[in-house]
Amino acid sequence: MLDLGDTIAAIATAVAPEQGSIAIVRLSGGDSVKIAHTIFHAPGKQIWESHRILYGYIQNATGQTIDEALLLLMLAPRSYTREDVVEFHCHGGMMTVQKVLNLCIQNGARLARPGEFTLRAVLNGRLDLTQAEAIADLIGAKSSASADNALAGLQGKLSQYIQKLRHQCLDLLAELEARIDFDEDLVPLNYDHIQKQIFLLLEQVHQLLATAERGELLRRGIKVAIVGRPNVGKSSLLNAWSQTERAIVTDLPGTTRDVVDAYLVVQGIPVEILDTAGIRSTDDPVEQIGIDRSRQAIQKADIILWVVDALTGWTKEDERLYQELEASKVIAIVNKIDLTAELPQISQIKTPIIYTSALNHTGIDQLESVLIEQVSQGKVQQTNVTYTINQRQQTALLQVQQALQNMQTTITQKLPIDFWTIDLRTAIQALGSITGEEITESVLDRIFSKFCIGK
Numbered sequence: 379m380l381d382l383g384d385t386i387a388a389i390a391t392a393v394a395p396e397q398g399s400i401a402i403v404r405l406s407g408g409d410s411v412k413i414a415h416t417i418f419h420a421p422g423k424q425i426w427e428s429h430r431i432l433y434g435y436i437q438n439a440t441g442q443t444i445d446e447a448l449l450l451l452m453l454a455p456r457s458y459t460r461e462d463v464v465e466f467h468c469h470g471g472m473m474t475v476q477k478v479l480n481l482c483i484q485n486g487a488r489l490a491r492p493g494e495f496t497l498r499a500v501l502n503g504r505l506d507l508t509q510a511e512a513i514a515d516l517i518g519a520k521s522s523a524s525a526d527n528a529l530a531g532l533q534g535k536l537s538q539y540i541q542k543l544r545h546q547c548l549d550l551l552a553e554l555e556a557r558i559d560f561d562e563d564l565v566p567l568n569y570d571h572i573q574k575q576i577f578l579l580l581e582q583v584h585q586l587l588a589t590a591e592r593g594e595l596l597r598r599g600i601k602v603a604i605v606g607r608p609n610v611g612k613s614s615l616l617n618a619w620s621q622t623e624r625a626i627v628t629d630l631p632g633t634t635r636d637v638v639d640a641y642l643v644v645q646g647i648p649v650e651i652l653d654t655a656g657i658r659s660t661d662d663p664v665e666q667i668g669i670d671r672s673r674q675a676i677q678k679a680d681i682i683l684w685v686v687d688a689l690t691g692w693t694k695e696d697e698r699l700y701q702e703l704e705a706s707k708v709i710a711i712v713n714k715i716d717l718t719a720e721l722p723q724i725s726q727i728k729t730p731i732i733y734t735s736a737l738n739h740t741g742i743d744q745l746e747s748v749l750i751e752q753v754s755q756g757k758v759q760q761t762n763v764t765y766t767i768n769q770r771q772q773t774a775l776l777q778v779q780q781a782l783q784n785m786q787t788t789i790t791q792k793l794p795i796d797f798w799t800i801d802l803r804t805a806i807q808a809l810g811s812i813t814g815e816e817i818t819e820s821v822l823d824r825i826f827s828k829f830c831i832g833k
């Protein structure tokens with residue numbers, strides 16, 4: 379399944395027509411250098427040494443030149459995968475890299491699966507699992523804060539913390555096992571001291587678990603749908619907020635037909651905003667499809683901005699549609715406050731209310747802070763740690779927490795030490811699964827299948 383003996387090949391850079399002045403094809407494995415010698419011709423007296431760049435031509439079997447290129451050689455173990463790695467730095471675009479990749483395959487390499495270079499880096503001990511997961515996060519980062527967060531993971535901050543916890547558990551296990559084997563020769567166990575140690579371990583686990591929510595927000599971001607009756611200023615709000623002219627604005631109700639999206643970053647969290655067609659009953663089949671899409675956007679969104687016009691306020695129709703929504707997901711927006719000195723009071727709803735003028739760009743700051751408050755709902759705790767855990771790591775840490783809590787009970791009930799160690803071993807195993815010290819192939823598959831090809 380892992381096929382570590384193969385030499386793998388992939389395009390390591392993004393492939394797009396007429397884009398990317400340089401593109402990289404990468405080889406890793408025992409035959410990399412042999413394949414490189416076959417297809418790459420370096421004129422003159424250039425030396426094939428590790429961490430050197432060679433200049434030359436990539437040629438096919440008939441001697442035809444495919445590209446003028448640079449070759450970077452990184453010999454085992456001084457490479458990303460710790461295997462022999464060869465990179466061809468070719469011309470960009472679509473055709474050349476594809477031809478060079480094919481040439482590598484014809485000469486004995488196999489196409490790499492998604493994440494397979496990084497998988498090899500893990501299996502060869504250069505990265506642990508948390509670092510590999512951080513690499514996928516770094517590539518996928520949509521805000522500077524999420525990139526910083528991923529980089530902290532890549533630099534091993536999270537894995538050091540987990541290793542420290544695991545070693546504390548292992549030390550405790552050793553102490554307990556010594557009692558099982560040579561009870562008579564040792565001083566009696568100090569129960570209070572052991573309970574204290576477990577308490578401290580649990581506190582650290584709790585600290586880590588508290589980062590999960592923010593981690594999820596940073597990685598995944600949030601989706602916000604702007605909805606409401608026609609002409610209340612939904613598209614104007616999208617434009618004002620994103621400081622673009624993404625959406626068409628006119629004074630005609632029913633202007634927006636399709637869902638229009640814009641992307642921005644709020645307090646480090648990537649936010650996708652969806653502007654939707656105004657909801658009303660209509661005979662126009664095109665408008666009706668747009669309204670169906672508004673309803674789909676409502677389903678997909680984490681937060682719904684329900685916009686009303688300050689002049690008309692909260693109408694019966696608003697009330698009817700609002701009843702269909704999940705109130706905890708809604709923020710009410712009273713827009714066009716520049717048109718009236720008397721702001722409508724909306725007493726019917728428990729949802730937060732923000733007053734804006736898309737025309738004058740007012741109320742946007744307040745909208746942002748209420749939005750972040752709403753999505754985190756106090757669950758995003760500010761801790762002094764820079765890294766965050768992902769869902770897989772959270773699941774494992776919850777197992778650790780459960781096992782340590784079980785152990786507390788076992789001790790309180792004065793059960794024999796053998797029972798304590800069972801719980802402790804469970805905790806140790808779960809901690810090991812986070813960094814990859816104790817891991818199964820199916821877990822590896824699940825993690826690396828989410829990677830892009832060439833990484």
Ligand SMILES: Nc1nc2c(c(=O)[nH]1)N(C=O)[C@@H](CNc1ccc(C(=O)N[C@@H](CCC(=O)O)C(=O)O)cc1)CN2
Nearest residue numbers: 390402404429450452455456457458459460465504513
């Ligand atoms: N062209 C290119 N750029 C790249 C990568 C790459 O693989 N190729 N990387 C891929 O992710 C990242 C850099 N990561 C790398 C990590 C380690 C080694 C490496 O050769 N390490 C050896 C040698 C170190 C040394 O000589 O001191 C080692 O650690 O033993 C290379 C790249 C980002 N940029």
Ligand SMILES: Nc1nc2c(ncn2[C@@H]2O[C@H](COP(=O)(O)OP(=O)(O)OP(=O)(O)O)[C@@H](O)[C@H]2O)c(=O)[nH]1
Nearest residue numbers: 608609610611612613614632633634656714736737
């Ligand atoms: N005075 C004032 N006018 C606004 C404001 N926001 C929007 N408008 C105007 O209201 C009209 C409708 O704005 P849109 O942004 O197209 O409204 P919409 O909700 O997207 O409309 P549909 O897509 O048709 O549902 C336009 O003439 C806007 O210029 C505001 O804050 N103040």
Ligand SMILES: [K+]
Nearest residue numbers: 609628630633
């Ligand atoms: K409109």
Ligand SMILES: [Mg+2]
Nearest residue numbers: 612613633634
């Ligand atoms: Mg609109």
